[in-house]
Amino acid sequence: MATLWTRGIQVCRALPRLCTAPSVQRRTSVRLMSTEKDNLLVDVDSKTGVATMQMNRPPVNSLNLEFLTSISIALEKLENEKCRGLILTSDVPKIFCAGLDILEMYQPDVERLQVFWRSLQDVWLRLYGSKMATIAAINGHSPAGGCLLATCCDYRIMAPNYTIGLNETQLGIVAPFWFRDTMCGVIGHRETEHALTLGIMYSTEEALNIKLVDKVVPQDKVIPAAQEKMKQYLKIPEVARQLSKDLMRRETVEKLRLRREDDVAAFKNFAVRESVQKSLGMYLEMLKKKSQQKK
Numbered sequence: 001m002a003t004l005w006t007r008g009i010q011v012c013r014a015l016p017r018l019c020t021a022p023s024v025q026r027r028t029s030v031r032l033m034s035t036e037k038d039n040l041l042v043d044v045d046s047k048t049g050v051a052t053m054q055m056n057r058p059p060v061n062s063l064n065l066e067f068l069t070s071i072s073i074a075l076e077k078l079e080n081e082k083c084r085g086l087i088l089t090s091d092v093p094k095i096f097c098a099g100l101d102i103l104e105m106y107q108p109d110v111e112r113l114q115v116f117w118r119s120l121q122d123v124w125l126r127l128y129g130s131k132m133a134t135i136a137a138i139n140g141h142s143p144a145g146g147c148l149l150a151t152c153c154d155y156r157i158m159a160p161n162y163t164i165g166l167n168e169t170q171l172g173i174v175a176p177f178w179f180r181d182t183m184c185g186v187i188g189h190r191e192t193e194h195a196l197t198l199g200i201m202y203s204t205e206e207a208l209n210i211k212l213v214d215k216v217v218p219q220d221k222v223i224p225a226a227q228e229k230m231k232q233y234l235k236i237p238e239v240a241r242q243l244s245k246d247l248m249r250r251e252t253v254e255k256l257r258l259r260r261e262d263d264v265a266a267f268k269n270f271a272v273r274e275s276v277q278k279s280l281g282m283y284l285e286m287l288k289k290k291s292q293q294k295k
Ligand SMILES: CC/C=C\C/C=C\C/C=C\CCC/C=C/C(=O)SCCNC(=O)CCNC(=O)[C@H](O)C(C)(C)COP(=O)(O)OP(=O)(O)OC[C@H]1O[C@@H](n2cnc3c(N)ncnc32)[C@H](O)[C@@H]1OP(=O)(O)O
Pocket: 059, 060, 062, 094, 095, 097, 098, 099, 100, 101, 102, 103, 141, 143, 144, 145, 146, 167, 168, 171, 173, 174, 175, 176, 266, 267, 268, 270, 271, 284, 287, 288, 289, 290, 291, 292, 294
């Protein structure tokens, strides 16, 4: 991984503050370009070629356009750098990712809404279709789009006492076909139908039971366990591992690739419906009330 190391140093030269951070010893730390400051922390271990991507957009890592764009650019960069593995996790306490930023969908600017949806498609295409071995270290709640990110990965390790699931119907919205297909690939048709129609948020233990997550470990062991599991993936001859993954996922990836603009139009037309806007408004209100009660 010499090339990676050299390139990493070049990036660090442009960002000297990072290079002096103690946590980057024997590591190449790459802070990727982003429109929102420091919302994505990406460390690449120069010895193993494994990147750790920490989402850091408080309070809940909700995915707005800028954040999705940062993630997409980072994924592209890691793929171009021929990183071998990716651990996706969160730097926000108790939250892996709260899914799409509902404010992007509520009373939207229609042009931005479509760009927003394309940026989510980009992230999905890059993560689900990645050549890297990918592991989600789920160290917090993971509803909807958060669950999507986790299910895009090859393996999921989760800490206890959190929730994960595609809860879209609870907001009066619908998980599109590529969310469904990703979930189906992990837990199968029947459980996905059950999960999607009811918008089920599973506890960590329930998620383990239905194999939505592969392993449960204490909070402080989630990232070490992901690093350990990654070693198993990296022992497999690269081309064989990548082609096997591609064989499993290509059809699903191609389906969206071929229908991207139809999917954008379907999303836009759905999101602007009066009934959908009303549901989103009520859900936001409920979240606000709940948040105020805590304060
Ligand atoms: C015919 C049709 C066919 C096809 C359809 C075509 C297209 C499909 C159409 C639509 C598809 C859309 C797919 C959508 C995917 C999504 O991801 S939607 C987002 C779903 N997410 C959620 O439901 C999560 C909601 N949040 C929570 O449950 C909790 O916040 C939490 C468990 C994540 C964390 O709990 P707490 O730590 O207690 O934090 P608070 O609840 O107090 O929240 C703090 C703060 O953050 C705000 N917030 C939370 N989540 C979001 C969010 N997702 N977006 C924006 N903002 C969020 C919350 O309101 C608080 O704000 P303040 O009140 O403090 O300002």
